[in-house]
Amino acid sequence: MARAIFPGLLGATFDELPEPLQELHCGEESAEWHGEASLRGAQNLAGRMVAALFNLPAHDHRTDARVSIKVTPDGETWTRSFGGKEFRSHLSLGTGLEAGLMCERFGILTVAMAITWKDDKLWFVPRRWRVGPVPLPSALLPGGDTFECEHDGLFAFDVRVEVPIIGLVAAYRGTLQKQD
Numbered sequence: 001m002a003r004a005i006f007p008g009l010l011g012a013t014f015d016e017l018p019e020p021l022q023e024l025h026c027g028e029e030s031a032e033w034h035g036e037a038s039l040r041g042a043q044n045l046a047g048r049m050v051a052a053l054f055n056l057p058a059h060d061h062r063t064d065a066r067v068s069i070k071v072t073p074d075g076e077t078w079t080r081s082f083g084g085k086e087f088r089s090h091l092s093l094g095t096g097l098e099a100g101l102m103c104e105r106f107g108i109l110t111v112a113m114a115i116t117w118k119d120d121k122l123w124f125v126p127r128r129w130r131v132g133p134v135p136l137p138s139a140l141l142p143g144g145d146t147f148e149c150e151h152d153g154l155f156a157f158d159v160r161v162e163v164p165i166i167g168l169v170a171a172y173r174g175t176l177q178k179q180d
Contacts, residue, residue, distance in 0.1 A: 004028065005075060005093055005102055009115050018150035021122055023178060030070045033155065037065035037082055037174030046166045054106050055087040056161065056170035065174050082172065101127055108132050111142065121147040140164050144171070151175055 004027025007014045014022065024033065039057035042048045051058050063083035070077045075092030087106075094101035094112050101112040102124075112128040124146040129136045144160035154175040161169040 005091055006115065008093055009100070009102055010117065013117050016117060017122065018120075020150050020153065020155035021148055024069070024148075024155050024176070027071060027076065030068075032179040033067040033069070033176040034179050035065045035154065035174055035176035036062065037157075037172050038062050039082055040168070040171040042167070042169050044167060047163070047169045050163060050166060050169045054109075055085065057082050057085070057172055058170070065172075065176060067176055098128060121149045123147045142169070144168075 004025075006025035006027065010017075014025075017025070024031070039062070040060050041058040042051050048058060050056075061083070066081040068079040068081075070079075072090075075090055077088065077090050079086055079088045090105045092103050092105070094103045098112040100114075102115050103110050103112045108131050110130050111126050112130075114123075114125040114127050116123045116125065126141050126143050128138070129141050140163070142161055142163045144162040146159045146161075148155065148157050150156060152175075154177055156173075156175045158173040160171040163169055
């Protein structure tokens with residue numbers, strides 16, 4: 001079994017996270033989380049095309065949210081579902097040039113992110129990206145303010161995916177609660 005991603009990256013800081021974040025990111029067991037989310041889709045054709053390529057939310061609406069986290073020998077597979085539309089990614093600890101970063105892989109595209117705890121929020125900051133083993137230009141690195149926090153005792157997320165030149169690809173925010 002691989003070392004738990006978030007405790008491994010954050011070290012002692014992991015113990016400072018609010019309980020809902022620790023529970024979701026402990027990496028000890030597979031889990032299902034349910035809640036609700038507000039979605040915002042891309043405002044232009046290029047953004048909608050990129051969103052469709054990765055099956056990201058495409059339209060503005062409020063809907064149910066489900067996140068399934070499956071612990072694997074080399075990390076975690078996350079399946080996110082908004083209103084029944086799913087997209088999947090695999091999280092792992094970075095190695096080599098990506099050491100100290102969390103790598104999230106969508107098919108053949110991998111984004112390596114710094115994970116930091118600041119102002120009562122767990123921030124996800126893209127640092128590198130690649131297709132397979134081939135690095136992509138940092139000038140085109142997707143970004144956007146993305147963080148997790150605790151809200152009224154629940155796990156809360158706020159994700160914004162933006163691409164230089166294109167703009168907003170997708171945004172989603174909401175709360176989740178672990179299902180027993």
